[in-house]
Amino acid sequence: MSNQYPQQPPPGWGQQPYGQPPFPQPPKKSGAGKIIGIGCLGIIGLFVLIAIAGALVSSGSGSKKPSSSNAVRPAASPSTSPTKQAAQKTVVFKVWGTAPAGALGPLDITYGSDTDNRKGTFDNGTFEATLPLNKNAMYYTVSAQLQGSGDIDCSVTIDGKTKKGHASGGYNICDAQLSSGLLGGWG
Template sequence: MNQSQPQQPQQPQHPGWGGPQQPYGQPPFQPQPQPPKKSGVGKILGIGCLGIIGLFVLIGIIGAALGAGGDSKSGKATGSGDAKAAAPKEEKKADKAKSDPKPAKEVVTFKVWGTAPGGALGPLDITYGSDSDNRKGAFKNGSFTATLPLNDDAMYYSLTAQLQGSGDINCSVTVDGHTKKGHAAGGYNICDAQLSSSLLGGWN
C-alpha cells in the first residue's frame, strides 16, 4: 500500500527571468543600506574654519589701508622723523670734513726784504703779478709779502722792486715749490725775479 508522500510546494516561476531562482520561502534580495549621511557638525566646522581665515584676511587688508592712510595724513610727522634721521648723517659729514680738510689751493708767493731808505717815491717801487695780472706793493718795516692764487694758464709770474736812490734788497717768486730770486743794491737799481711756465709742465 503506497503511502502518500507530502508534496513539496513548487517554487513560483517568474517568466522572463534568465538567472537562477531563489528558493521558495527565502526573503527577496534586499539592497545594501546606504551609508549614513554626514552630520551637520562637519559642515559647521568647515564653515567656521573658512570664516576665521576670511576674518584674518580682512583684518590684514584693513591694517594695510590704515597704514597707507596714516603715512599720507601724517606727512609732517614722517618728515620730522626723516629730518632727525638725516641730522646724524650731516653731523658725520661735517666731522669728516673737519678731520679730512681739502688741500688748500696752490698760491704764488712774492717777497722783498732788505734795507731801502725812502726816496721821492717812498722806499721802494714794487710791482708783482702774472702776464695778465699786475699789482702794486708796499714795502714796510724792511719787508714785503703777498700771495696770488695759482693760475695754470698763466705764462709767468714776476716781481720787480726798484730802489729809490740807495739801499740793498733781495726779492723772490715761489710757484709750486719752485723759487726764483733776485738782488739789487744802490741807486735806482731793480731787483727782478720771475718764474715761467714750462711747455712740459712745471715752472722754471
Template structure:
C-alpha cells in the first residue's frame, strides 16, 4: 500500500553546516544622485560643527567672565626709623691779610765816648768837599766821605764844630756830638757849606 510522504526539507540536512549568507549588494545608481545626497550631508555636518564650536567658545567666555577677578595683596615691609638728615656743612673762607712788613730798624750810631768829641761828614760830593773840624783852640782838616774824627774833651774849650764846603755839585750832611748831645747840618749844590757846632754853657752842658 502506498502512502504519500512529505517532500524532504529544502534546508540542510541534520549535521550539515549551512552556507554563509551572501553580502548585500550595493545599490547601484547614477553618480549624480550620489552627489546630490553627499553635498547636503557635508554642509549639514559643517554647520553643526561650527555651531558646536561657537557654543563651546561662548561657554568658555561665559565661564571666564563669571570667574571673580583675583585679588592682589601687597605687603609692605615696615621700614625702620628714618635716620636724621646730616647737618649741612658750612665752609668759611677767610682771606689772609698780607703780613705787614716790619720796618727796617734804622742804623743807630754808636754812642760817643763821654770824654771825647765826635765829628762826622757823609753824603755825595762829586766835585770834592773841603772839611774842617775842631774847637775854638784846634782847627783840623778832614778828607774823604764818609768821615769820622774824634778829639779829647777839654774843660776850658768853648765850642766844638765841623764844616764841609762843597766844591761844586753835591749833597752832604755833617754832625758833632759832645757828652751825648748832637748837632747836625746839611748842604746841597754849588759851594754851600754844611756846618754843625756845640757850645759849652756857663753852668756846664752843651748846646
C-alpha cells in the first residue's frame, strides 16, 4: 500500500500540526509609543538646555574684562567690594513665643544648612542665631519642637527674604526653610 502523501516527521514545538492553518499574526503596534518617547526626550532636552544657558549667563556676568590693556581700574574700598559684600551676607535664624519646659525639658531647636546642623537653646522666650552664608548650600532651616505645650513662631532670613513657620500645643514642630534658586546660588 502506498500513501498518497510523502512521509514527514511529526511536528515539533512551535510548529503547526499537519493540515491546520498557521498561527494568527499579532496586530502591528502603532507608532504612538515612539512619538511619545521622542516627545519626552525633547522636553527633557529642553530643560537641560535651559539649565545650561542659565548657568552660562550667570557665570559670564561677573567675568567682564576691560577692553584696553592700559585701562586703569579705580581701587575699590573694602566696604563696597562685591566680594566683601558676598562674604558679609549672613543667615538669621529666630524662634519666639511661649514654651514652658515640658517633661523632656525646654524647646528642642536645630538650625543650619543641608551640610551644617546645629543645636540652639531657648532663653526668655526667644532664640536667635546667625551663620555666614555658604553660597553652595542648598537650603537653610530652623526647627523647634514643643515639649508638651506652648505657642511658637520661627523664621529663616537671608538677604531680606524670610520664610516663617508656626506650632502650637503638644509636641508639634515649628519649621521654616529657605532654599536656593533653581540653578543654585543665593543671588
